[in-house]
Every structure is written in C-alpha cells, then in structure tokens.
Amino acid sequence: MADETLRSPGIFDGHNDLILRMITGKVTAAALREGTLGGHIDLPRARHGGLAGGFFAIFVPGTDENAIRMEEFSKPAYDLPLPPPVDHATALEITRQGFAAARSLQAEGVIKVCTDIDSLEAALPGPAMAAVLHIEGAEAIGPDLAELDEFHALGLRSLGPVWSRPTIFGDGVPFRYPSDPDTGPGLTEAGKRLIGACNRLKIVVDLSHLNARGFDDVARLSDAPLVATHSNAWEICPHARNLTDRQLAMIAESDGMVGINLATGFLRPDGQMAADMSLDLLIRHLDHLISRLGEDRVGFGSDFDGAIVPEVIGDCAGLPNLRRALRERGINQRLMQKLCQGNWMRVLRRTWGG
Numbered sequence: 249m250a251d252e253t254l255r256s257p258g259i260f261d262g263h264n265d266l267i268l269r270m271i272t273g274k275v276t277a278a279a280l281r282e283g284t285l286g287g288h289i290d291l292p293r294a295r296h297g298g299l300a301g302g303f304f305a306i307f308v309p310g311t312d313e314n315a316i317r318m319e320e321f322s323k324p325a326y327d328l329p330l331p332p333p334v335d336h337a338t339a340l341e342i343t344r345q346g347f348a349a350a351r352s353l354q355a356e357g358v359i360k361v362c363t364d365i366d367s368l369e370a371a372l373p374g375p376a377m378a379a380v381l382h383i384e385g386a387e388a389i390g391p392d393l394a395e396l397d398e399f400h401a402l403g404l405r406s407l408g409p410v411w412s413r414p415t416i417f418g419d420g421v422p423f424r425y426p427s428d429p430d431t432g433p434g435l436t437e438a439g440k441r442l443i444g445a446c447n448r449l450k451i452v453v454d455l456s457h458l459n460a461r462g463f464d465d466v467a468r469l470s471d472a473p474l475v476a477t478h479s480n481a482w483e484i485c486p487h488a489r490n491l492t493d494r495q496l497a498m499i500a501e502s503d504g505m506v507g508i509n510l511a512t513g514f515l516r517p518d519g520q521m522a523a524d525m526s527l528d529l530l531i532r533h534l535d536h537l538i539s540r541l542g543e544d545r546v547g548f549g550s551d552f553d554g555a556i557v558p559e560v561i562g563d564c565a566g567l568p569n570l571r572r573a574l575r576e577r578g579i580n581q582r583l584m585q586k587l588c589q590g591n592w593m594r595v596l597r598r599t600w601g602g
C-alpha cells in the first residue's frame with residue numbers, strides 16, 4: 249500500500265461475528281489464518297486493513313427457517329418478526345462451541361484472547377488480533393447464573409443480556425424502522441441479578457440490543473461505565489437499534505462510550521440495509537456522537553461478519569478507506585488514536601481495573 253499511515257493506528261473494534269461463521273460451519277480457524285474468500289474478517293485481511301482486534305461475539309443463531317430476511321430491510325418501513333427464543337440447553341451447547349472456536353483461533357494464531365487491560369494493550373500490535381470474548385444474548389445462562397462463572401473462567405469479559413429476541417433477563421429491541429427504542433418491558437429480576445454479577449466479575453455489560461427500559465435499568469443498577477459496543481445515533485437514523493440523545497447523555501454521564509456500527513441499516517437515515525452509501529453519513533453519526541459524548545467516548549463497533557457494511561469499506565481490508573475519509577474530514581491524529589483504540593482502552597481499564 250502506498251500510504252502505510254492508512255493502516256495505523258490499528259483499530260480495536262467493539263463488535264464482530266467472526267465466531268458465528270465458525271459455529272455455523274462456514275470456516276475453520278486454519279482457513280482464517282491463511283485467508284478466506286467470503287466474510288469480512290480473516291487474519292491476512294486484518295493485517296492489510298489494520299484491524300488490531302476487538303470484541304469477538306459468541307452468538308447463538310436461530311434455525312435457518314427463522315433467520316432474519318435481509319430483503320425485509322429494503323421496505324420503506326419495516327418491523328421484522330423476531331426468531332423465537334432459544335432453549336437453554338441448545339444455547340449452552342452452542343455457546344461452549346463458541347468458546348472452543350475461540351480457543352482454536354488462538355491456537356492457529358488468528359487471535360490472542362485477552363482478559364485484562366495490560367495484556368490487551370500489549371496484544372494490539374499483533375501479529376494475532378487482540379480479542380475480548382463477548383456473549384451477545386445470554387440464553388446460555390440460567391436463572392441461578394451458574395454458567396457465568398464457567399464462561400468467565402473461559403475468558404468472557406463482556407456480555408449483552410439480550411440480542412434482539414427475549415431472554416429470561418430482558419427484551420431486546422426489534423429490527424424496526426422507524427421506531428424509538430422504547431419497545432417493551434425492562435429487565436426481569438434475573439436480569440437485575442445478572443447486572444450485579446457482571447459488576448462483581450468485572451464483565452462489561454453491553455447495552456447495544458437492549459430496549460430503552462432495560463437500558464434505564466442497567467444505568468440505575470450498574471457501577472460500571474455504560475457501554476454500547478455497536479450502535480449509532482438515533483437522531484440521524486431513527487432505527488430502534490440506535491441511541492437517542494437521552495441515552496447518549498446517560499452514557500456521557502457515566503463516562504462510558506459508543507462504538508459506531510458500520511451496519512448500513514443503522515447508518516442510513518432511510519434505515520435501508522444497502523451497501524451503496526457515502527461515508528459522509530458515517531461522519532454525520534460521528535459528529536453527532538462526539539457532540540453528545542465528547543471525543544473520549546466514541547470508537548468503532550463494526551458488526552463485521554454480522555451485517556451489510558458500506559461498499560467503500562467492504563471488509564476489514566477496506567478500513568484504510570475509513571481512515572482516509574476521517575482524515576479528509578479533518579480528524580487529526582490525536583483524535584484518530586482515540587477513536588481507533590484509545591477510548592476503548594480507557595473504558596475497559598475503568599471497567600476491568602488494572
């Protein structure tokens with residue numbers, strides 16, 4: 249590449265679904281070390297694009313017949329039917345497969361699983377991607393929370409109580425546009441206990457899929473900075489998955505942060521999950537988030553391997569195009585460093601200690 253500075257600083261990213269590609273049998277750890285044709289992330293492309301690492305989500309997919317149908321996102325307004333709840337035994341089995349997938353990724357040198365801030369910062373330069381293990385939707389955890397200790401011992405350091413379908417802990421927002429995020433009840437009693445247990449174990453509580461009342465419950469109960477790993481500004485794209493100014497004020501108050509989601513359906517003002525969009529729109533979200541949160545509380549949360557991203561980025565090898573766009577809009581190197589990794593490191597240090 250002509251301009252090496254476009255790969256630097258390495259981006260530490262708030263959300264990807266690479267492990268889902270492994271759980272569903274699409275790809276192996278060995279293939280991800282060598283390079284793959286499909287998907288958004290593998291090790292060679294991560295190095296090429298300067299993806300230093302991020303939160304690697306373990307997610308329990310629904311059955312194929314219940315899969316989210318992407319064509320629904322092309323209607324002017326939509327409210328996708330959510331997949332039915334997943335039973336605990338199935339979720340536990342698949343979540344354990346997810347941790348096993350992470351171990352095999354580490355054995356192949358694709359990721360380095362990091363469980364404290366010093367090892368995370370040390371891993372950012374590579375050669376493997378620095379990985380924080382995250383659970384997206386806590387269906388694998390029962391009401392007595394016993395599995396949380398097992399997962400913590402396996403390296404879990406971040407958790408979203410819900411993906412969009414309901415769990416015993418609470419309700420997520422649906423894929424609904426336009427809609428505000430106040431779409432259902434708040435956390436259950438088990439959900440409130442889960443927040444306390446995450447605080448004790450210093451596991452990040454991710455707000456990205458929670459509805460507004462669940463968000464408020466976490467804000468009231470949690471002693472950690474409020475974090476939405478992969479969400480955007482509702483003022484610009486009024487999707488249920490995005491954050492209202494009221495929520496952004498609460499995140500700022502807690503000294504937390506938001507990772508900007510590259511999913512086009514949460515970026516575009518029309519809510520369409522369509523890849524043909526200018527990065528000017530992403531800059532509008534960035535400007536809005538910085539205006540509400542300040543420069544120290546915004547980063548990235550790509551949703552690579554889980555969403556349709558702008559075609560000008562394409563996959564993680566295209567991150568230099570994102571850096572170029574930011575630079576052309578006058579983002580200086582000091583702010584670039586914060587957006588790409590510094591802010592995530594600050595919030596994780598505050599949450600985890602160390």
Ligand SMILES: [Zn+2]
Nearest residue numbers: 384456457478
């Ligand atoms: Zn998600």
